[in-house]
Amino acid sequence: MKILAIETSCDETAIAVLEIKKTRAGEEFSILSDQVASQIKIHAPFGGVVPNLAKLEHIKNLPILLKRALKEARLPLGSRASKLDAVAVTYGPGLEPALWTGIEFAKKLARLWRVALIPVNHLEGHIYSALMQKSKFKIQNGGIYPMLTLIVSGGHTELVLTKKRLQYKILGETLDDAAGEAFDKVARMLKLPYPGGPEISKLAKFGNSRAINFPRPMIHSKDLNFSFSGLKTSVLYYLREHKKFSKRNIASSFEEAVVDVLVRKTVKAAEQYKPHTIALGGGVAANDQLREELVRKFPNILLPDKRFTGDNAAMIATAAYYRFTRSKNTKRSKNIKATGNLRLSKG
Secondary structure: OEEEEEEOOOOEEEEEEEEEEEOOOEEEEEEEEEEEEEOHHHHHHHOOOOHHHHHHHHHHHHHHHHHHHHHHOOOOOOOOOOOOOEEEEEEEOOOHHHHHHHHHHHHHHHHHHOOEEEEEEHHHHHHHHOOOOOOEEEEEOOOOOOEEEEEEOOOOEEEEEEEEOOEEEEEEEEOOOOHHHHHHHHHHHOOOOOOHHHHHHHHHOOOOOOOOOOOOOOOOOOOOOEOOHHHHHHHHHHHHHOOOOOHHHHHHHHHHHHHHHHHHHHHHHHHHHOOOEEEEEOHHHHOHHHHHHHHHHOOOOEOOOHHHOOOOHHHHHHHHHHHHHHOOOOEOOOOOOOOOOOOOOOO
């Protein structure tokens, strides 16, 4: 079967087409097209994503990306001619003005092509992204579960246990700032270009990670929750108290503190729940320091290809396939609503 997926949860417009073939061992996924339009230049002057500007860019980009995706996937462009089996769309979490643009566009396509419409949780997509190392990948029947996933992005920091396909338990989450959000805020303090997270990581490679002993909030707490607000504030106080400072050392010491907490909590969750598989997902999954430290602790950890760590529609199509095969009542739903604070369901 073939699925076209749409992702507009934040500041990337994305459309992908995947072909899925069922085998005795599981499923084989082929990414026929993976189109992403970044809005970094649009939001850079504001130092962050402006929801209404993101919405307007999505409206402009979606028709353009649709033509490119269909052409690359060698699918017909005719109005009612389609070889697709379903259209999938992210309906949360994210910026609701941005989410609505994708939802309305997906609804029109599903009606036009008379195919199923599948709503997908963005976080579920990040969980499946860990299985996406190439344009062609396989997922075996039940062979990876239970799976522990560390999701780290600008909006979320969570440890999620996937008991079996589509059944999730949130073991721990951030009580304030997400790790990616803390990266971006510290970058603004250091007056680094937007988006700040990757800039912090670039700078950190040339600094001394032991130069400043920043706190590791909740690293020894009994639970599996996170907190990064205090760490961010500690960086702010350091900058106020020191007229002369090394941006490289601050970036490196800050990154080390964040990674220490993320890795320690993941190790604790693994010891407590003993999963069959450990995985990493989300935008911060592209961070080299985090990847290296997790691999040291878990040599067999599933790491997504870096191009699939950010927001993309290929991961949404992958998650949609399992939603579609589990429930056939996904026919042209009219009740999909953008849900900015959507959480992972228990299945």
